[in-house]
Amino acid sequence: MPDVTLTTLQGLKQSGEKIAMLTAYDATFAHAACTAGVEMLLVGDSLGMVLQGHDSTLPVTVEEMAYHTACVKRGNRGAMIVTDLPFASGTSLQRLLDDAVKVMQAGAHMVKLEGGAWLAEPIVRLAQMGVPVCAHLGLTPQSVNLFGGFKVQGRQEAQARQLRADAIALEQAGAAMLLLECVPSALGKEISEAVKIPVIGIGAGNGTDGQVLVLHDMLGLSLTGRSPKFVRNFMEGQPDIPAALAAYVEAVKDTSFPGPEHGFSA
Numbered sequence: 630m631p632d633v634t635l636t637t638l639q640g641l642k643q644s645g646e647k648i649a650m651l652t653a654y655d656a657t658f659a660h661a662a663c664t665a666g667v668e669m670l671l672v673g674d675s676l677g678m679v680l681q682g683h684d685s686t687l688p689v690t691v692e693e694m695a696y697h698t699a700c701v702k703r704g705n706r707g708a709m710i711v712t713d714l715p716f717a718s719g720t721s722l723q724r725l726l727d728d729a730v731k732v733m734q735a736g737a738h739m740v741k742l743e744g745g746a747w748l749a750e751p752i753v754r755l756a757q758m759g760v761p762v763c764a765h766l767g768l769t770p771q772s773v774n775l776f777g778g779f780k781v782q783g784r785q786e787a788q789a790r791q792l793r794a795d796a797i798a799l800e801q802a803g804a805a806m807l808l809l810e811c812v813p814s815a816l817g818k819e820i821s822e823a824v825k826i827p828v829i830g831i832g833a834g835n836g837t838d839g840q841v842l843v844l845h846d847m848l849g850l851s852l853t854g855r856s857p858k859f860v861r862n863f864m865e866g867q868p869d870i871p872a873a874l875a876a877y878v879e880a881v882k883d884t885s886f887p888g889p890e891h892g893f894s895a
């Protein structure tokens with residue numbers, strides 16, 4: 630497959646073909662996900678939970694994000710690598726820019742930042758440096774303490790209005806992509822239709838332009854024995870991990886995943 634670029638992603642949005650994205654933290658799984666046809670690899674700070682065993686993403690450092698990005702880069706075969714800037718990057722604009730440099734030099738093609746319209750300034754600065762940004766809206770795990778848990782966002786009309794306004798403001802600031810986590814399915818569709826940039830969903834219904842899942846979740850692995858409502862275990866009915874990854878890509882592309890049972894109502 631030719632290298633996935635922002636133009637590829639725009640083309641997929643315009644044609645209505647769904648974008649398949651998965652988290653990856655090492656070379657072997659990055660390679661397996663690419664072989665299965667995934668267009669985007671997310672080096673998520675979820676690694677703090679699924680690799681390191683923390684109960685949130687807050688302890689993850691930029692050095693760890695850069696290390697895992699470099700591992701993923703070695704296994705990548707043409708997918709776009711998106712790397713999270715960790716919680717601590719948010720202490721100042723300068724630190725955020727410095728951390729973006731570290732993960733881009735490690736092999737990322739895009740950085741992901743959690744937050745709303747206030748990300749406009751870093752997005753503009755990063756774009757000036759040539760760094761595309763994915764803005765993560767809705768349930769932003771780095772704010773778990775503010776939210777009082779991993780809870781669906783945008784159920785109340787005022788919250789939904791704020792999310793719509795944030796999405797438009799972030800697109801206008803120059804964000805290359807949005808990621809919507811745990812919002813009602815109708816809101817996921819509405820926001821995806823309101824912006825021209827691709828919108829990737831996780832627990833945001835199947836009206837978004839693409840889907841992402843945490844690799845361990847979709848392989849049926851969990852430290853707690855519980856799985857979020859928006860996850861499907863793609864190992865079920867499959868002989869091995871490569872087949873499960875291929876089944877995920879197929880289900881995203883033919884829009885059978887996520888089904889209504891994986892979504893949230895308003």
Ligand code: KIV
Binds near residue numbers: 672713843
């Ligand atoms: O860190 C991560 O893996 C993420 C996904 C939950 C979207 O941000």
